[in-house]
Every structure is written in C-alpha cells, then in structure tokens.
Amino acid sequence: MTATTPGLVCAHHHLYSALARGMPAPPRTPRTFREILELVWWRLDAALDLEMIRWSAMLGALEALEAGTTAIVDHHASPNAIEGSLDVIAAACAEVGVRVACAYEVTDRHGPDGARRGLEENERFLRAGGRGWVGAHACFTLSDETLEAVTGLAEDLGVGVHIHVAEGPEDVAAGERLEDKARESWLLAHCVHLDRDLPGTVLHNPESNMNNAVGYARPTRFPNPVALGTDGIGGDMLTAFRAAYLRLREEDVTATPETPWRWLETGWELFPEARTDEVTWSYEPMEPWHLAFTPGVRPLRVVVDGEVVLDEHGPTRVDAAEVRAKAAEQARRLHARL
Numbered sequence: 452m453t454a455t456t457p458g459l460v461c462a463h464h465h466l467y468s469a470l471a472r473g474m475p476a477p478p479r480t481p482r483t484f485r486e487i488l489e490l491v492w493w494r495l496d497a498a499l500d501l502e503m504i505r506w507s508a509m510l511g512a513l514e515a516l517e518a519g520t521t522a523i524v525d526h527h528a529s530p531n532a533i534e535g536s537l538d539v540i541a542a543a544c545a546e547v548g549v550r551v552a553c554a555y556e557v558t559d560r561h562g563p564d565g566a567r568r569g570l571e572e573n574e575r576f577l578r579a580g581g582r583g584w585v586g587a588h589a590c591f592t593l594s595d596e597t598l599e600a601v602t603g604l605a606e607d608l609g610v611g612v613h614i615h616v617a618e619g620p621e622d623v624a625a626g627e628r629l630e631d632k633a634r635e636s637w638l639l640a641h642c643v644h645l646d647r648d649l650p651g652t653v654l655h656n657p658e659s660n661m662n663n664a665v666g667y668a669r670p671t672r673f674p675n676p677v678a679l680g681t682d683g684i685g686g687d688m689l690t691a692f693r694a695a696y697l698r699l700r701e702e703d704v705t706a707t708p709e710t711p712w713r714w715l716e717t718g719w720e721l722f723p724e725a726r727t728d729e730v731t732w733s734y735e736p737m738e739p740w741h742l743a744f745t746p747g748v749r750p751l752r753v754v755v756d757g758e759v760v761l762d763e764h765g766p767t768r769v770d771a772a773e774v775r776a777k778a779a780e781q782a783r784r785l786h787a788r789l
Contacts, residue, residue: 452734452735453731453732453733453734453735453751454731454732454734454735454736454737455729455730455731455732455737456519456729456730456732456737457719457725457726457727457728457729457730458519458520458521458522458550458725458726458728458729458730458753458755459518459519459520459521459522459688459689459715459718459725459730460520460521460522460523460524460678460688460715460718460719460721460722460725461515461520461522461523461524461679461680461681461686461688461691461718462524462638462652462654462678462679462680462717462718462721463524463526463638463640463654463656463678463680463681463682464511464515464523464524464525464526464680464681464682464683464686465525465526465527465528465682465683466507466508466511466512466523466525466527466540466544466683467495467496467499467503467504467507467508467527467528467529467683468492468495468507468511468683468684469507469508469510469511469514469683469778470495470503470506470507470510470778470781470782470785471491471495471683472782473782473786474491474495474782474785474786474789475786475789477490477491477494478490483619483621484618484619484620484621484663484664484665485619485621487663493560494789495785495789496528496529496530497529497530497531498531498785498788498789499529499531499532499785500529500531500532501532501535501536501539502781502784503781503784503785504527504529504532504536504539504540504543505539505540505542505543506543506774506777506778506780506781507778507781508525508539508540508543508544508551509543509544509546509547509769509774509777509778510774510775510778511523511685511686512543512544512546512547512548512549512551512686513547513766513769513771513774513775514685514686514687515549515685515686515687516547516548516549516686516753516760516761516766517749517750517761517765517766517771518685518686518687518688518689518690518749518750519688519689519730519732519749519750519753520549520686520687520688521549521550521725521728521730521753521755522549522550522551522552522718522721522722522724522725522728523544523549523550523551523552523686524551524552524554524584524613524638524654524680524721524722525540525551525552525553525554525583526554526556526586526613526615526640527540527553527554527555527556527586528555528556528558528588530558530560530561530565530569533555533565533568533569533571533572534568534571534572534575535572536555536572537553537554537555537572537573537576537581537583538576538581540553541553541576541581541582546768546769547760547766547768547769547774548753548755548758548760548761548766548767548768549755549760550722550724550725550755551582552582552583552584552721552722553576553581553582553583553586554573554583554584554585554586554613555569555572555573555576555586556569556586556587556588557569557570557573557585557586557587557588557593557597557600557601558587558588558589558592558593558597559592559593559594559597560588560592566593566594566597566600569586570585570600570601570604573585573586573604574604574608577608577610578608583610583613584605584610584611584612584613584637584638585601585604585605585608585610585611585612585613586612586613586614587601587612587613587614587615588614588615589614589615589616589618589622589625590614590616590622590624590625590628590629591621591622591624591625595628598628598632601614602632605636610636611634611635611636611637611638611651612633612634612636612637612638613637613638613640614629614637614638614639614640615640615641616629616639616640616641616642616645616649617641617642617643617644617645617646618640618641618642618643618644618660618663618665619643619644619663619665620644620665622644623644623646625645626645626646626647626649627646627647629649630647630649633649633650633651634650634651635650635651636651637649637650637651637652638651638652638654638721639651639652639653639654639675640654640656640680640682641654641655641656641659641660641665641668641682642654642655642668642670642673643660643665643666643667643668644665644666645668648673648674648675649675650675651675652675652676652677652678652717652720652721653668653670653673653675653676653677653678654677654678654679654680655668655670655677655678655679655680655695655714656679656680656681656682656691657679657691657694657695657698658681658682658684658690658691658694659681659682659683659684660682661694661698662684667698667701667702669702670714671699671703671706671710676717676720677713677714677717678714678715678717678718678720678721679691679692679695679711679714679715679717679718688715688718689742689748691715692708692711692712692714692715692739692742692743693742693743693746695711695714696708696710696711696739696743699711707739707740708739708740708742708743709739711739712739712742724756727756728753728754728755728756729752729753729754730750730752730753730754731750731751731752731753732748732749732750732751733747733748733749733750733751734748751763
C-alpha cells in the first residue's frame with residue numbers, strides 16, 4: 452500500500468553540517484552549550500571553503516530528497532568563504548532538485564569586517580533574486596550596531612530575519628533585545644530559553660536541543676506558528692516529527708501526535724510551493740497517529756515542480772553514489788584542517 456502527500460519542509464537546517472560526521476574530536480570535552488559552539492561548530496565553519504560548501508549542500512539536499520523533503524530553509528556560516536556562498540548552496544540544491552531558501556549568519560565573532568561581509572552576502576544574494584531571509588547568528592554574538600544593521604537591511608529588502616533565539620542560557624537576554632525589533636515575518640530558531648512572546652514563526656529543533664542538552668523549548672507555550680527543523684541533523688522530517696512528539700509526550704502524557712504534525716505542516720506556510728510537490732510513500736495511511744509509531748517509512752517517488760526527481764531507482768538528476776563520494780572527499784579535506 453502507498454499514499455501520497457505534498458513535499459515536506461525542513462524549516463531550519465545547516466547544510467554545511469553534512470560534512471561534520473566523523474570530524475576529529477574537539478581539543479577537550481565541551482561541558483556547556485557555548486563550549487560546544489566554540490570547540491566544535493565555530494571551528495568547523497571557519498574551515499569551510501566554497502568547494503566544501505558545494506558538496507555539503509549537495510549531500511544535504513540529496514538526503515532530504517531521499518526522506519521526502521522537497522524544501523529546505525537553510526542558515527549558513529562560513530566566515531572564511533562568505534562571498535558567493537549562498538549562490539553555491541542554491542545552485543547545489545537546484546542541481547539535486549530540492550527547493551531552498553538561504554540566509555547568511557551575520558555575527559560579530561569575526562570582528563566588524565566579518566559582520567559587514569555577512570550583511571553584504573545577504574544583500575547581494577537577495578537583491579539578485581535569491582530566495583531567503585537576512586540571517587543572524589544569535590543576539591549574544593551581535594553588537595547593538597550589528598543587530599540594528601541586520602534589522603534595517605531586512606526592512607529595506609522587505610524580508611524577515613532568520614535568527615537563533617535563546618537556544619542556550621548564554622542568550623537568555625535575546626527576548627529583551629528583540630522585543631521591539633521582531634516582526635511576523637521573522638524566523639525564530641530554538642527559543643528554548645525565551646522569556647517572552649515575540650512575533651514570528653518559532654522553529655522547533657527537538658533532536659538538536661536534546662543533543663546539545665540545552666533543554667526543552669515547550670513550543671506549545673507560544674501563541675506563534677511553530678515549524679519543525681533539524682538544525683543540521685539531516686533532512687528527515689518524519690524522524691523530526693517523531694522526536695517532537697516524544698519530547699512533547701514526555702512533558703505531557705495527554706499530548707497527541709496531531710500537535711507536532713501541525714508543526715510539520717507549518718513548513719508549507721514558509722514554502723507554499725512544496726504543497727504542489729508530490730511524494731509517494733511506502734506506507735499508508737500517512738497520518739500522525741500511524742507515523743508517530745512507524746519507523747522506516749520512505750518515499751518511492753518524488754515530483755517537484757512537475758518533474759520526477761526521485762523514482763524507484765533513486766534520484767534522477769544526480770548520481771547518489773558520486774555525490775556521497777565527492778562529499779566524503781571534501782569531508783576529509785575539512786577534517787584535515789581541524
């Protein structure tokens with residue numbers, strides 16, 4: 452038996468993290484969320500070049516497609532390869548046949564020049580017709596001046612801001628700093644320690660939050676729309692849905708799978724075109740009470756914008772084995788730099 456749904460949407464991804472698997476251990480064991488960032492992710496993103504970015508995006512898009520995800524909202528960082536990075540990601544996803552909306556992570560971690568270049572990459576990409584948001588890392592790595600520049604650029608371009616909000620205790624002041632700035636068009640990733648309501652769509656990433664031990668965001672407390680992401684842990688949104696349900700159920704035994712399924716559906720508000728995509732699945736029925744307890748459900752056929760981009764033989768636009776081999780080469784280059 453099979454069933455068909457629209458394409459799924461990953462509302463918060465870091466495609467560059469596809470090359471992190473098997474990376475060398477950090478110089479010491481991280482014991483806080485900030486140390487995880489400093490010893491793992493900020494070392495990794497600083498080592499990226501455009502070729503690595505290309506193949507990490509290709510691999511991430513391929514894995515998303517193989518999981519029935521046809522649209523990705525990506526949040527990118529490569530402080531030593533900023534210019535043109537969003538074009539590389541967009542082109543790689545298009546080659547695979549997956550839709551993507553991009554944002555470059557503006558931060559003051561690399562000084563005023565790094566922040567300026569990040570702003571310029573967002574502006575260049577969006578003014579050239581690229582799809583996305585103005586990206587920002589998190590308030591605790593943004594000066595007041597840079598935060599103002601981010602919000603001002605977004606308003607000038609008529610788009611929202613895609614920003615990490617109170618993911619860990621280090622960013623607990625984010626709510627106060629964003630209270631007069633956030634808009635309904637914003638994407639607010641994580642919000643684990645957010646202490647007030649802000650306008651925008653909350654991006655819930657349960658697998659990542661558990662992995663980083665930052666706590667549970669309790670997304671049902673927000674009046675906002677909530678969408679599901681992975682924060683870079685692949686593009687399998689059915690797995691993310693099950694994780695969201697189990698984490699919700701752990702807190703509230705009366706909770707049902709319908710709630711995280713609504714969060715999954717919110718992705719279509721961010722990427723309406725994905726509603727017109729068609730994914731034929733190996734399982735029927737594709738409804739939350741079944742899928743919350745049924746592992747191994749996989750797409751048999753995926754149609755994006757009228758084109759079959761995955762069939763019973765695999766992806767139709769790219770050679771999956773070649774993508775994985777090329778990505779593995781780039782991962783080895785990246786890991787050698789670390």
